[in-house]
């Protein structure tokens with residue numbers, strides 16, 4: 001008998017799931033009909049720059065906590081133990097650096113799109129390349145995000161796969177298009193709560209049914225699931241302290257430092273301080289989210305460790321992995337009507353909150369970076385209408401991307417990390433190049449971005465065709481035919497590449513290092529090319545686009561020498577933001593000189609420290 005036949009949803013489960021969709025729609029409608037009624041792009045894309053830190057922080061964690069994390073992390077812990085938990089160490093620097101380096105620079109420039117920065121610092125072509133890279137990254141990622149929960153639900157309950165994809169995609173498109181960023185942020189808040197509640201409910205019931213905390217602990221301990229800190233320096237090991245705790249910092253920086261979805265939330269904050277606060281508040285919430293996912297994996301292990309209930313026995317491996325968490329939930333919560341509905345709502349909340357951010361940020365960059373520069377005469381009404389049209393079109397495009405994901409095969413967690421590292425890494429690199437190195441010029445930035453992408457795709461695609469990244473444990477979780485199909489293709493490409501042993505070693509680099517590798521490639525290539533083509537002079541760089549990283553690091557060097565070394569960099573400040581400015585000078589008292597440049601009509605402060 002098919003063990004999954006037992007799973008079924010009661011009416012109350014469907015009601016709870018429907019409530020999630022209805023409530024999200026309701027929030028969308030509310031923001032369509034209240035406030036400024038979404039009649040300006042300032043409101044639609046930036047929530048009138050009026051948000052406070054609590055909703056912003058919950059929205060920040062919701063953005064990159066998708067169904068991938070909800071079903072992928074417990075499955076990872078179940079199969080490989082708690083090593084993955086050490087990624088929590090990367091959250092410290094991974095959030096402190098955005099809070100004190102990236103937020104001040106972006107916020108004070110009064111941007112709408114993060115890529116405006118690239119034009120201010122380098123040139124228009126760099127901005128356009130950055131925007132296109134971001135669009136590419138986000139479009140692929142949202143396909144994974146909308147497909148994952150639908151696939152899992154389908155496998156466990158028989159709920160129609162494409163029906164679920166369509167429902168999530170359309171509901172999300174609708175509330176994003178109606179309510180703009182305010183709706184996106186407030187649905188994120190609601191959905192984050194549902195996400196936490198669902199996971200917590202499953203853990204509590206799971207612990208109870210397994211026989212209490214002590215019993216769970218005994219089983220996971222005996223089953224060797226509690227991993228000590230793995231200090232193995234081998235960069236090809238998938239998860240070690242170094243790949244997670246150090247490689248993870250670069251991953252976090254590419255997500256929380258420079259990703260448009262997050263930058264847009266920082267920019268929607270009332271004040272700079274509020275934006276920094278929200279970044280700080282992400283830390284505990286993200287640790288809670290991580291802990292919930294990890295503990296769920298452990299409870300799952302405890303439940304199945306001794307029993308013959310283990311779905312592995314009945315299922316071919318490729319059907320098992322992503323659905324494992326849902327199988328566990330349905331199996332456990334069967335006699336508790338409503339709870340399985342709550343967990344499904346949790347998984348879909350995670351997905352909705354991620355794709356809504358994707359739609360809104362994609363609409364923002366397409367309008368601000370690709371369309372507006374060519375239609376300077378556009379009226380506000382028309383721009384707003386256009387941004388709604390864009391949000392809607394990206395929503396529909398997401399459905400097509402879900403189909404593409406359907407044809408891929410990779411562990412969803414690995415797939416998400418590879419996308420973040422391969423495409424997000426080079427983007428992180430180009431922002432670092434611009435902010436920290438005054439000498440970098442536009443040619444260097446373009447060549448750097450290109451080479452970072454080439455490097456990332458070389459190792460990323462190499463690892464897929466040689467199936468090495470992360471060792472042999474790359475258990476696939478997509479459906480069998482897709483796996484077989486893609487295996488045939490990858491074997492063919494693999495033979496074509498005819499990889500040698502040393503290349504195979506390069507291809508087997510842990511995907512946790514991809515962000516670091518590709519951002520360093522961008523910075524190093526960018527600097528070399530800049531020096532070859534004539535480095536920029538500090539005075540020619542737009543004020544406010546540099547962060548005095550070198551100046552701060554060389555604090556022991558006398559000021560006049562630093563000036564010669566070109567590392568005491570100015571901090572730009574818009575006249576329109578005098579209030580924030582005054583606040584900043586008061587609180588830090590570090591500003592020694594304020595002067596006005598006639599060139600850019602901006603007030604800036606020399607030798608200021610962040």
Ligand SMILES: CC(C)(CO)[C@@H](O)C(=O)NCCC(=O)O
Nearest residue numbers: 064065066067068069070286416
């Ligand atoms: C981005 C991190 C690492 C932050 O904890 C986490 O949310 C995660 O593992 N995300 C997986 C990708 C996703 O959920 O789509």
Ligand code: NA
Nearest residue numbers: 062065350354
């Ligand atoms: Na999410």
